[in-house]
Each structure stands twice: as C-alpha cells, then as structure tokens.
Amino acid sequence: MTAALEAHALEFRYPDGRMALDGVELVVDRGHRVALLGPNGAGKTTLALHLNGILRGSGSVVIGGLELNDENLAEIRRRVGLVFQDANDQLFMPTVAEDVAFGPANLGIDGDLLDRRVEEALGRVDAMALAPRPPHHLSGGEKRSAAIATALAMEPQVLVLDEPTSGLDPQGRRELAETLRTLDVTMLVITHDLPFALALCEKSVIMDDGRVVAEGPTKEVLDNENLLRRHRLEMPFGFRAGSSPG
Amino acid sequence: MHAPDGFLNAGTAVATGAISVGTVSLALRQLRQTINEKQVPLAGIAAAFVFAAQMFNFPVAAGTTGHLLGGALAAILLGPHMGAIAVTVVVVVQAIVFADGGLTALGYNVLNMAIVPAYGGYGAFRLFRRLLPATGSGVMAATGLAGLVSVAMSAMAFSIEWLFGATAPVSFAQVFTGMVGVHFLIGVGEAVISAMAIGAVLASRPDIVAGAADLDIARIGGERRIPLRTFIIGALAVALFLGAVVSQFAIDGPDGLESVAGETGLAKVAQDHALDTSIFSDYATAGLDNESLSLAIAGIAGVMIVLAVGWGILAAVRDRGGDRAAT
Amino acid sequence: MGAGHAHALYVHEHSLVHHLPPQVKVASAIAFVIIVATTPREDVWAFVAYGAAIGSVALFSRIELRFVLVRMLGILPFIAFASLLPFVASGEQVDVFGVAMSRSGLWAAWNVVAKASLGAATSIVLAATTEVPDILAGLNKLKVPALFTSIAGFMVRYLELMVEEIGRMRVAMASRGYDPRWIWQARPIAASTGALFIRSYERGERVYDAMLARGYTGEMPDLRRRDPSRRDWVVGSLLPASALIVALLARVIT
Structure with missing residues (x-):
C-alpha cells in the first residue's frame, strides 16, 4: 500500500537566506491522522505550503504515489486540501457557498453537480446552514468549519490543517475535534495545542529548525517531557497524556 | 470631493468619462501584462486599504482633523498602474454602493481622485526621486512632495473641468483660487502622512514598496530617521511657495481675478443666453476682461497636469520595475 | 465619506x-x-x-x-x-x-x-x-472588465476587516493616552497606516496562496450567473x- 503523503529530503531557503526546511522526511499512511508539532518558526507552515506545490524547494513530495512536478500541479492540489490558519484568508468569496464552490469550479465542475458538491462538503462538517451567509460575521468555529468545507469540496486524499484550533474557545475546540474525527480522510494536523493533538491523532511528529526531530504514537511523544521541553512544547499544567481522554 | 450627479455639465461628464475609461483600460491592460494573477487579491485588498485609510482621521491643527486621499501613496506603494486601479475601484464602489458621488459624475470623479493623483503623483515622485538622494529618506521626501503635488493637481483638474462645465455662476478664478488654496493646506497633511507611512513600511518591509524597488534593502534599515518636524516645516514651506506662485498669476491680473462679480458679470450672464456656442462654460469665464487670463492660468495648470500624468504613465509603462514584480 | x-x-x-x-x-x-x-x-x-x-x-x-x-x-x-x-x-x-x-x-x-x-x-x-x-x-455582465470587478470584489470582502483593524488601532492608541490635536503629533497614525498596508499586503499574499491551493489559474469562476x-x-x-x-x-x- 502506498503512503498517502511522503516528503523526502525537502529543503527550502527563504529569500533572506534562512533555512526554513532542512531535509524534511515525513510519511503519513493512508487513513491516518498525524499531528505535526513544533515551536513557532520551526517550519511547519512552510512545509504545509510545500505539500501542494505552492512553495517549491528541492527534494520530493509524493501524494498517493504521484510525485509532484510541473505537469501534475493541478492534480496534486486537488489531492491535498489545505486549511489555512486564518480562516479569513481562506474565505475570500462573498458567501460561504461560493467559497466552497470556488475549488470545484476551478476543476471545471458546474451546474447541479457543483451544487451537490457544495452541499456535500458543508454537510460533512455539519454547516449546511452557513451556505448563504457572508463569511465576515461568522463565529470563529463557524469560520473554521466553512474553511474545512472549502477544502473538502475538492474531495482531497489528504487534508492538511494549519493550527485549526487558533481562535477557538474550549467548546469550539472540542466540537472541531469531534467533526474532524468523523471525516474519513488522511489528515496532517499542524498544531501546538497538545491536548488537541492527543484527542485527535494517533501519531505525532515533532519538527524543529526545519527538520523532523521525533515521531511516534502521540501518547508516547507527549509523555516524554524532556523531548517536549527541548522543543519549546509543554502540556498544560496538571495534564498528562496517559490520563487524558483519547 | 465626491461630486454628485449634475455637478458639471453633460459634455464635461462625457469627455472626462472617455478619458477615465481610456486610462483605466490602459492601466488594466498593463496590469494584466506586467504581473501575474497573484495581484488580483492583492490589488483588491490594497483598495480596501485605501478605502480604510481614508477613514483614518489625523489631527491637523487645534483638534480639527483631515484624512488621507491616498492616490499618490497607493501609486508609490503598489506601482502606478495597480495604485491607479485600486483608487479607481474605491471611487467607483463609493458611487455605486455607498451613494458617495454621482453615477454620471464618475468620469470626473475618477479622473480627479484616482487617475490624476495616482499617475500625476507618481510622475512627480519619479521627478523628485531624481533630484533627491537614493536613500530611504529620499524616498520619504519624494513621497511627501508627490502627495502634496497630487492633491494640488487634483484641485487644479477640478477647476479646469469647471471652466468647461460649470453649472453655477461662479467664475473659474474663484473656483481655482478657492480649490487650489484650500488643497495646498490639505496637501500638507497628505504629504506628512504619506511620507511617514512610507517610512513605516520601509522600516519593516522595504521589499514591498514598489517606488523603492531600486534601493538596496539592506541599507535602508541603517539610515537615520528624519524628524517629523523637519518634514512638516519642509512641506509647509513648499506648499506656501507653490501657493504663492499660483496666486501670483491670479493677483497679476489686470483688475484682479477675484472681483468677477458685479457689472461685467451681469453683462456677461445676459449675453450668455444669446451666445451658447462657446466650448467653455459661459459662467466659468464670466467677465470678459478676465477671460484670456483665466484661460492662460487654466492652460498652464492643464499643461502641468497633462505633463505630470503623462510622464507618470510613460515612466510606468517604460519601466516595468516600477510595478510590483511577480515574486 | x-x-x-x-x-x-x-x-x-x-x-x-x-x-x-x-x-x-x-x-x-x-x-x-x-x-x-x-x-x-x-x-x-x-x-x-x-x-x-x-x-x-x-x-x-x-x-x-x-x-x-x-x-x-x-x-x-x-x-x-x-x-x-x-x-x-x-x-x-x-x-x-x-x-x-x-x-x-x-x-x-x-x-x-x-x-x-x-x-x-x-x-x-x-x-x-x-x-x-x-x-x-x-x-461585469455590462462589459466592465472581469479584472476590475474581481478586484472590487476582494475590496468589498476585506473592507470591513480593515475598518475593524483601524478601530482596534484607534482604541490601542487612545488607551495609552494618545489624543493628538496638531499635525506634528500624527506620527503614530501615519505609522499605523504603514502597518495597515503591510498587513494588507501580507494578507493579499496569503489569500492568493489559499486560492492556488484550490486550483486557481487566474480566472475567477462565475458563480453568480443569472x-x-x-x-x-x-x-x-x-x-x-x-x-x-x-x-x-x-x-x-x-
């Protein structure tokens, strides 16, 4: 079985010369949910932008057995659904329905088929009621759901979420985790919300300084206090991975 | 300055409309050629920035406030074509959606508030950049001067349009001295805020300032900042100097351009209805004695604007580096 | 205004x-x-x-x-x-x-x-x-170029966000006792204007990335055809x- 997502020897240098990715090796198996943890500036978002070819460094990205190159950029972007950290960046159309339709419409889908795609995608995150609403006046949680629906409408094989809990209240975080658990899609969740990672992902990867520095089952990774501390991560006070709801 | 419907006559509305449509089409074509599709959201969000910046009141004196017009600033930050289009979008949306300015007044409103300040301001900016040192402070000073000049040109453009299309018996000379005089003062605020805003952008993201694309980014950070006071005094001095030059034309008139009202005016208005063929609005040049002088001033101001705008457009078209390069 | x-x-x-x-x-x-x-x-x-x-x-x-x-x-x-x-x-x-x-x-x-x-x-x-x-x-249907109306669309979408941001800047300045009355006190406002531009620019880049991620090729899809x-x-x-x-x-x- 081919992995859903593979990155090999990914390197990327910012225009100012800083190394953002310094030989990233990452494999996500099909159907798995993997948390990508790491401090600010570790290169997590930069990595996410490489996974569907928005940024191109050296090394290789393989999605569902297809290696990214100039010719198959469009197909790779269809296969990888990216959910950005600030939902306002992702919801740029006048209404949620149009935002969700934007991706499939770019794939050439229109008419009833497009309407059905939109309904389906919004249905999967239980946000049908948001369809006619303009995005600015939605709550943080509603915006997040709508943003995820815009990615789901592309029917991606892998969903990459960048800090999905930022700006959500505790209840919103819990609801988001519940929604994401119902989605039958491979997921890479970038976060430094460790309890959220624990609740959602069976496996975790820690990234620092542009490199993957540790990986393993989420519980084990989060139980290793020294490892966490070395990479500026910490569990909330009094919280232990072993004792939390999984 | 958002003139409503019927503020100038139909001929002026149509003529300015044609100029505006032509220039904006050119700008759109240039934008499509010189940039990639990345610039569509950027231009839109930059337009929102201009709209919002116009709502950001700044103090002028003793608690009174003004606000930025932003045409020159937008052209310098974004490059002239994208700047002109961003401000045009603002003016058009203000008219259609916010009922700010008339639909049939869009021709002259776009010309006066978007095209003349953006391209004319950019033309002035390029000129001042040549005269000033190639440093961050040089860019700031050139931006301030361009901001001042752009506002004055905007007022002049309106006065000239009034000459052709006045709908009220207020003479060109009155409108010109009033509009240009007031706008030199407004221009001081525009100059200070534009220059300081460019300074703030240069301080943290010098790479995104289109008008400073030629500078060595690494060096800008190390420069000494010019005190705000120097800027304000400089801008005021330039405004007073330019204002004096402009008003000199008016005062030197044979019997004073301001004294248009009175007998001559009355005679002229009576005459007007018989003689409806003049391409200049009958009102605007009321007072036969002053007509030639009015025309001379209008002509000089008009040539200045056309030169500045034309130079701005030419510089923009010729030098692709002036627009944001696709990165 | x-x-x-x-x-x-x-x-x-x-x-x-x-x-x-x-x-x-x-x-x-x-x-x-x-x-x-x-x-x-x-x-x-x-x-x-x-x-x-x-x-x-x-x-x-x-x-x-x-x-x-x-x-x-x-x-x-x-x-x-x-x-x-x-x-x-x-x-x-x-x-x-x-x-x-x-x-x-x-x-x-x-x-x-x-x-x-x-x-x-x-x-x-x-x-x-x-x-x-x-x-x-x-x-757009009345022959105004799509480039122009798309730009206007983005402007309308992000205008309110921008106005809110200005509101927050004003509150932040006022809460630190900033009450300018003369133009030589205007530097913080000009600096905020500059900061607002930088944020607009960076948002423009991120929105573009978000569009690319969903297959944007330079044409906005026409979703409001009537x-x-x-x-x-x-x-x-x-x-x-x-x-x-x-x-x-x-x-x-x-």
Whole structure:
C-alpha cells in the first residue's frame, strides 16, 4: 500500500537566506491522522505550503504515489486540501457557498453537480446552514468549519490543517475535534495545542529548525517531557497524556 | 470631493468619462501584462486599504482633523498602474454602493481622485526621486512632495473641468483660487502622512514598496530617521511657495481675478443666453476682461497636469520595475 | 465619506425589484440617472416626477422611505455648498424674503440639490435591493472588465476587516493616552497606516496562496450567473422609460 503523503529530503531557503526546511522526511499512511508539532518558526507552515506545490524547494513530495512536478500541479492540489490558519484568508468569496464552490469550479465542475458538491462538503462538517451567509460575521468555529468545507469540496486524499484550533474557545475546540474525527480522510494536523493533538491523532511528529526531530504514537511523544521541553512544547499544567481522554 | 450627479455639465461628464475609461483600460491592460494573477487579491485588498485609510482621521491643527486621499501613496506603494486601479475601484464602489458621488459624475470623479493623483503623483515622485538622494529618506521626501503635488493637481483638474462645465455662476478664478488654496493646506497633511507611512513600511518591509524597488534593502534599515518636524516645516514651506506662485498669476491680473462679480458679470450672464456656442462654460469665464487670463492660468495648470500624468504613465509603462514584480 | 459605511446597505426583502437580475437593475439605474442629470433645471416639475418615480421603486421594493432619506444625508456637504451659491454667484439679484440673492445662483443651487438628491436616492435604492457581489456581477455582465470587478470584489470582502483593524488601532492608541490635536503629533497614525498596508499586503499574499491551493489559474469562476429574460429587461426599463417620457413632455410643455 502506498503512503498517502511522503516528503523526502525537502529543503527550502527563504529569500533572506534562512533555512526554513532542512531535509524534511515525513510519511503519513493512508487513513491516518498525524499531528505535526513544533515551536513557532520551526517550519511547519512552510512545509504545509510545500505539500501542494505552492512553495517549491528541492527534494520530493509524493501524494498517493504521484510525485509532484510541473505537469501534475493541478492534480496534486486537488489531492491535498489545505486549511489555512486564518480562516479569513481562506474565505475570500462573498458567501460561504461560493467559497466552497470556488475549488470545484476551478476543476471545471458546474451546474447541479457543483451544487451537490457544495452541499456535500458543508454537510460533512455539519454547516449546511452557513451556505448563504457572508463569511465576515461568522463565529470563529463557524469560520473554521466553512474553511474545512472549502477544502473538502475538492474531495482531497489528504487534508492538511494549519493550527485549526487558533481562535477557538474550549467548546469550539472540542466540537472541531469531534467533526474532524468523523471525516474519513488522511489528515496532517499542524498544531501546538497538545491536548488537541492527543484527542485527535494517533501519531505525532515533532519538527524543529526545519527538520523532523521525533515521531511516534502521540501518547508516547507527549509523555516524554524532556523531548517536549527541548522543543519549546509543554502540556498544560496538571495534564498528562496517559490520563487524558483519547 | 465626491461630486454628485449634475455637478458639471453633460459634455464635461462625457469627455472626462472617455478619458477615465481610456486610462483605466490602459492601466488594466498593463496590469494584466506586467504581473501575474497573484495581484488580483492583492490589488483588491490594497483598495480596501485605501478605502480604510481614508477613514483614518489625523489631527491637523487645534483638534480639527483631515484624512488621507491616498492616490499618490497607493501609486508609490503598489506601482502606478495597480495604485491607479485600486483608487479607481474605491471611487467607483463609493458611487455605486455607498451613494458617495454621482453615477454620471464618475468620469470626473475618477479622473480627479484616482487617475490624476495616482499617475500625476507618481510622475512627480519619479521627478523628485531624481533630484533627491537614493536613500530611504529620499524616498520619504519624494513621497511627501508627490502627495502634496497630487492633491494640488487634483484641485487644479477640478477647476479646469469647471471652466468647461460649470453649472453655477461662479467664475473659474474663484473656483481655482478657492480649490487650489484650500488643497495646498490639505496637501500638507497628505504629504506628512504619506511620507511617514512610507517610512513605516520601509522600516519593516522595504521589499514591498514598489517606488523603492531600486534601493538596496539592506541599507535602508541603517539610515537615520528624519524628524517629523523637519518634514512638516519642509512641506509647509513648499506648499506656501507653490501657493504663492499660483496666486501670483491670479493677483497679476489686470483688475484682479477675484472681483468677477458685479457689472461685467451681469453683462456677461445676459449675453450668455444669446451666445451658447462657446466650448467653455459661459459662467466659468464670466467677465470678459478676465477671460484670456483665466484661460492662460487654466492652460498652464492643464499643461502641468497633462505633463505630470503623462510622464507618470510613460515612466510606468517604460519601466516595468516600477510595478510590483511577480515574486 | 463617513463612518459606518460598510454595513446595512442591503435591505433583505423579496420584491420584484430584489429578484430582477442585477445587470438589469444596474443598467436601469444608470439610464435613469443620465436622464435626470441631462434634464434642464428649468423643468422643475420633471424633477418632482423623477422623485415620485424613484420613490415608487423604493416603496415597491418595500424599502422604507426613511431608510433612503437617512442614507441621503451623505450629500449634505453639497447641499451646504449649493446653499452658498445664491450669495456668492454673480448676475441679476432677486429679493428673497428681504435678502438679495443671485437669480442664476438660485437656479444653480436648485440644480445641484435636485440632481444630487435624485442621483443619491437611485444609488441607495440600487444598493438596498441588490447585494454588492451581485452589483459587481451585474457590472461585469455590462462589459466592465472581469479584472476590475474581481478586484472590487476582494475590496468589498476585506473592507470591513480593515475598518475593524483601524478601530482596534484607534482604541490601542487612545488607551495609552494618545489624543493628538496638531499635525506634528500624527506620527503614530501615519505609522499605523504603514502597518495597515503591510498587513494588507501580507494578507493579499496569503489569500492568493489559499486560492492556488484550490486550483486557481487566474480566472475567477462565475458563480453568480443569472441570465435575464426579456420580461426582466421590460420591467427594468420601466423606470428609465417613464423618466424619458417625463423629460420629453417637460420639453414640449415648457
């Protein structure tokens, strides 16, 4: 079985010369949910932008057995659904329905088929009621759901979420985790919300300084206090991975 | 300055409309050629920035406030074509959606508030950049001067349009001295805020300032900042100097351009209805004695604007580096 | 210009006017305003008829007249300008309640007030019955380049966010005791303006990335297509057609 997502020897240098990715090796198996943890500036978002070819460094990205190159950029972007950290960046159309339709419409889908795609995608995150609403006046949680629906409408094989809990209240975080658990899609969740990672992902990867520095089952990774501390991560006070709801 | 419907006559509305449509089409074509599709959201969000910046009141004196017009600033930050289009979008949306300015007044409103300040301001900016040192402070000073000049040109453009299309018996000379005089003062605020805003952008993201694309980014950070006071005094001095030059034309008139009202005016208005063929609005040049002088001033101001705008457009078209390069 | 621009323009209703395709409404509004602006000011009763016409459209769309009138306050600066005209203008003086005024100045004032009010009322009714994205789609159908209307779309989408950001900056400055009265105290405002531009620029880049991630290739998909029927055009032409008849009648009669 081919992995859903593979990155090999990914390197990327910012225009100012800083190394953002310094030989990233990452494999996500099909159907798995993997948390990508790491401090600010570790290169997590930069990595996410490489996974569907928005940024191109050296090394290789393989999605569902297809290696990214100039010719198959469009197909790779269809296969990888990216959910950005600030939902306002992702919801740029006048209404949620149009935002969700934007991706499939770019794939050439229109008419009833497009309407059905939109309904389906919004249905999967239980946000049908948001369809006619303009995005600015939605709550943080509603915006997040709508943003995820815009990615789901592309029917991606892998969903990459960048800090999905930022700006959500505790209840919103819990609801988001519940929604994401119902989605039958491979997921890479970038976060430094460790309890959220624990609740959602069976496996975790820690990234620092542009490199993957540790990986393993989420519980084990989060139980290793020294490892966490070395990479500026910490569990909330009094919280232990072993004792939390999984 | 958002003139409503019927503020100038139909001929002026149509003529300015044609100029505006032509220039904006050119700008759109240039934008499509010189940039990639990345610039569509950027231009839109930059337009929102201009709209919002116009709502950001700044103090002028003793608690009174003004606000930025932003045409020159937008052209310098974004490059002239994208700047002109961003401000045009603002003016058009203000008219259609916010009922700010008339639909049939869009021709002259776009010309006066978007095209003349953006391209004319950019033309002035390029000129001042040549005269000033190639440093961050040089860019700031050139931006301030361009901001001042752009506002004055905007007022002049309106006065000239009034000459052709006045709908009220207020003479060109009155409108010109009033509009240009007031706008030199407004221009001081525009100059200070534009220059300081460019300074703030240069301080943290010098790479995104289109008008400073030629500078060595690494060096800008190390420069000494010019005190705000120097800027304000400089801008005021330039405004007073330019204002004096402009008003000199008016005062030197044979019997004073301001004294248009009175007998001559009355005679002229009576005459007007018989003689409806003049391409200049009958009102605007009321007072036969002053007509030639009015025309001379209008002509000089008009040539200045056309030169500045034309130079701005030419510089923009010729030098692709002036627009944001696709990165 | 003024605050509170960005909301409460559209009145949600289900009237015939609301349901007309946007390009029909935009074309109708533009034609109507052109007729208004070109009507000679001496045809006073024609302007009264125009006012009745646009007022009926508002009533027909179930928009309260008060809503239109309140939003028309935006033209007040021009009313103020117009009210000066009778005093500053040259020409024959007439006596109005004991005050000498210029006859042509009075006409000019009337001209500005009548045309500015009708023009503003038309834009207000258009915006109250048509959502902004639809207005832009309508302009696009009327041959305004897609590049232009797409840029306008992004502007409208992010305007409110930007205005909120300015509000937060103001609060942040005021909460630290910043209360500027003179222009040499304006540096923080200019610096905030610069910061706002940087944020706009960076958001522009991120939005573009988000568009690329969903397969954007340089063309915005057309998701608001509504092709008007002949009946729509007939309904839409009622306003300008009746205005045209009024204008012609006024010419014949006076």
